[in-house]
Amino acid sequence: xxxxxxxxxxxxxxxxxxxxxxxxxxxxxxxxxxxxxxxxxxxxxxxxxxxxxxxxxxxxxxxxxxxxxxxxxxxxxxxxxxxxxxxxxxxxxxxxxxxxxxxxxxxxxxxxxxxxxxxxxxxxxxxxxxxxxxxxxxxxxxxxxxxxxxxxxxxxxxxxxxxxxxxxxxxxxxxxxxxxxxxxxxxxxxxxxxxxxxxxxxxxxxxxxxxxxxxxxxxxxxxxxxxxxxxxxxxxxxxxxxxxxxxxxxxxxxxxxxxxxxxxxxxxxxxxxxxxxxxxxxxxxxxxxxxxxxxxxxxxxxxxxxxxxxxxxxxxxxxxxxxxx
Amino acid sequence: xxxxxxxxxxxxxxxxxxxxxxxxxxxxxxxxxxxxxxxxxxxxxxxxxxxxxxxxxxxxxxxxxxxxxxxxxxxxxxxxxxxxxxxxxxxxxxxxxxxxxxxxxxxxxxxxxxxxxxxxxxxxxxxxxxxxxxxxxxxxxxxxxxxxxxxxxxxxxxxxxxxxxxxxxxxxxxxxxxxxxxxxxxxxxxxxxxxxxxxxxxxxxxxxxxxxxxxxxxxxxxxxxxxxxxxxxxxxxxxxxxxxxxxxxxxxxxxxxxxxxxxxxxxxxxxxxxxxxxxxxxxxxxxxxxxxxxxxxxxxxxxxxxxxxxxxxxxxxxxxxxxxxxxxx
Ligand SMILES: Nc1ncnc2c1ncn2[C@@H]1O[C@H](COP(=O)(O)OP(=O)(O)OP(=O)(O)O)[C@@H](O)[C@H]1O
Ligand SMILES: Nc1ncnc2c1ncn2[C@@H]1O[C@H](COP(=O)(O)OP(=O)(O)O)[C@@H](O)[C@H]1O
Ligand code: SF4
Ligand code: SF4
Ligand SMILES: [Mg+2]
Ligand SMILES: [Mg+2]
Numbered sequence: 132x133x134x135x136x137x138x139x140x141x142x143x144x145x146x147x148x149x150x151x152x153x154x155x156x157x158x159x160x161x162x163x164x165x166x167x168x169x170x171x172x173x174x175x176x177x178x179x180x181x182x183x184x185x186x187x188x189x190x191x192x193x194x195x196x197x198x199x200x201x202x203x204x205x206x207x208x209x210x211x212x213x214x215x216x217x218x219x220x221x222x223x224x225x226x227x228x229x230x231x232x233x234x235x236x237x238x239x240x241x242x243x244x245x246x247x248x249x250x251x252x253x254x255x256x257x258x259x260x261x262x263x264x265x266x267x268x269x270x271x272x273x274x275x276x277x278x279x280x281x282x283x284x285x286x287x288x289x290x291x292x293x294x295x296x297x298x299x300x301x302x303x304x305x306x307x308x309x310x311x312x313x314x315x316x317x318x319x320x321x322x323x324x325x326x327x328x329x330x331x332x333x334x335x336x337x338x339x340x341x342x343x344x345x346x347x348x349x350x351x352x353x354x355x356x357x358x359x360x361x362x363x364x365x366x367x368x369x370x371x372x373x374x375x376x377x378x379x380x381x382x383x384x385x386x387x388x389x390x391x392x393x394x395x396x397x398x399x400x401x402x403x404x405x406x407x408x409x410x411x412x413x414x415x416x417x418x419x420x421x422x423x424x425x426x427x428x429x430x431x432x433x434x435x436x437x438x439x440x441x442x443x444x445x446x447x448x449x450x451x452x453x454x455x456x
Numbered sequence: 457x458x459x460x461x462x463x464x465x466x467x468x469x470x471x472x473x474x475x476x477x478x479x480x481x482x483x484x485x486x487x488x489x490x491x492x493x494x495x496x497x498x499x500x501x502x503x504x505x506x507x508x509x510x511x512x513x514x515x516x517x518x519x520x521x522x523x524x525x526x527x528x529x530x531x532x533x534x535x536x537x538x539x540x541x542x543x544x545x546x547x548x549x550x551x552x553x554x555x556x557x558x559x560x561x562x563x564x565x566x567x568x569x570x571x572x573x574x575x576x577x578x579x580x581x582x583x584x585x586x587x588x589x590x591x592x593x594x595x596x597x598x599x600x601x602x603x604x605x606x607x608x609x610x611x612x613x614x615x616x617x618x619x620x621x622x623x624x625x626x627x628x629x630x631x632x633x634x635x636x637x638x639x640x641x642x643x644x645x646x647x648x649x650x651x652x653x654x655x656x657x658x659x660x661x662x663x664x665x666x667x668x669x670x671x672x673x674x675x676x677x678x679x680x681x682x683x684x685x686x687x688x689x690x691x692x693x694x695x696x697x698x699x700x701x702x703x704x705x706x707x708x709x710x711x712x713x714x715x716x717x718x719x720x721x722x723x724x725x726x727x728x729x730x731x732x733x734x735x736x737x738x739x740x741x742x743x744x745x746x747x748x749x750x751x752x753x754x755x756x757x758x759x760x761x762x763x764x765x766x767x768x769x770x771x772x773x774x775x776x777x778x779x780x781x782x783x784x785x
Binding site: 173174271272273287288289290293317318319320321322323324325326327329330344345346347348349350351353370371373374384385387388389390391392401402403404405406408409 | 514515621623651652653654655656657659660663678680681682684685686708718719720721722723724725726727728729731732733734735736737738739740741743
């Protein structure tokens, strides 16, 4: 099967005051139709920069330095402006954490969705508006006819998220990038939105890249998982492998650090804490970026960066340990 | 470590009865009052010594307002707040300083709650200055102790808040809250803004401080994993009211209120082998400004009947000290 999206050796850099520095390095992965890949990591590790580069929506201060992004076999990075805009929305679309950044405050929800439909499909005004209402129905917006005529600020947080998803899905893209789509929502609404995304994905057979810092969301949604640290992949495997046999010391640390439902029993357990903090991307040392916080770091770890290699079938990690595993 | 299920609470350190905080909604050029938000509308709970009460509920249900009311930082409309060995008060504005000192608060966003132009040692010393405790030398010595107690380095004392990471700033906030040796600290989402690896450091610090100093916490959070981890008792809040309270074990293993059940069902598992089947169906979520009649949860409740729409259920005590406000439980 041809992957819907194939990213290889993507490098993104930020143009800082003291020259450019990498924010995403050597990122590669591919997603098949119907598959969900989760990218997980702490704030600042480069998740959103990865997502934005996949849509060529990077801010002025950042650029793709090298690499390839293939959408159904076509090189997205080489497309001219027009073709790229055709692809966006039609083939690949994005759901953001904060719906108000994606929705236009002065247009009604219905107008925004119809506009996107008209951009990609040969449709009249009426037809496009009817399609917008259908999209709102699809995302289970309560009272879709009425909501289509409302402005974003007139909707609750959960409804805005539904409206944005409707906008992203209006042209039934084959690839959906969701950057922390539920982080700003209450847990009961998060459950609804996760349920919704998974229903739609099944129905439309979309490939999904879901970005989150929440291991619970990963456990609920992912087929495969990429763990990022300081701009790089440190581990990639199936979701079962990730929870059953995490290899990278950072992943192991994260698993122990998150208190989760159902395990605290009667008395509080001490959480495993990873000492120190995430390093700044502009002054990474030469070895393994995790070495200053890693309980198993050896002198080699501070000197040489470990390559990202397959440790067992389908399970990759960047760590000098486990080479014999 | 004690087993909360068998723990028999002594006379509570703090008890809150029927607390109400109503805000006026004003509009127009004359700022005439056009309505009222009942942000906190009859909240009762108690907290024992060295105990953590987790307060959970969704955004806007009145958790922070409850915390602010206890601190005297918003005007209490009605209710009674009592602390062991102190006067009962309804309005914290006229409370003697000796009493106010016993309760402190830490906030979600450690940055906005710290003065950016003050050095860390001055931030932590400020409460001691305000309450004129000890000589200057004694205050300095106390600050040094607090800095090491919360895990900061002594050479960081002269730095400014922006020179610290989020987790370190939260440590500064905790040190400041500890300066007056309070009995109870209100923690309003203290780890929500932090990365998980740093969140664990702060949760461990709070647990250590509790066992070393015998502190009590009112721990406000919307994260059920964190609440289950840190609490002894749990109170579930919905639109200004406590709808269920009980030991952590009771609430998490046999919740009685339909809203508590919904919350627990909605929390993601951490086990890909046992996924939830989340429903995509949206329900009608009300807000504090348009609160439904009767039981405020009836617009979302699968068990709702006529009585639920008309009569507001009151908290009733069931087995094991678990209390629930529901006509059908
Ligand atoms: N000063 C105020 N004036 C008017 N209304 C207020 C004021 N402060 C809070 N409210 C309202 O009171 C209700 C409860 O707010 P509160 O901040 O206590 O919620 P919360 O449970 O802490 O929510 P979150 O989880 O989002 O922090 C909300 O409807 C809020 O809009
Ligand atoms: N618009 C921008 N201009 C410059 N640097 C940025 C911009 N947005 C993010 N960064 C930096 O890029 C790095 C990665 O950020 P991001 O991808 O947003 O992280 P994440 O989504 O994983 O939290 C961070 O160091 C961040 O400060
Ligand atoms: S390479 Fe070394 S420092 Fe890096 S994660 Fe592995 S053991 Fe730790
Ligand atoms: S009182 Fe009625 S509506 Fe309210 S929670 Fe109980 S059953 Fe549901
Ligand atoms: Mg981000
Ligand atoms: Mg709050």
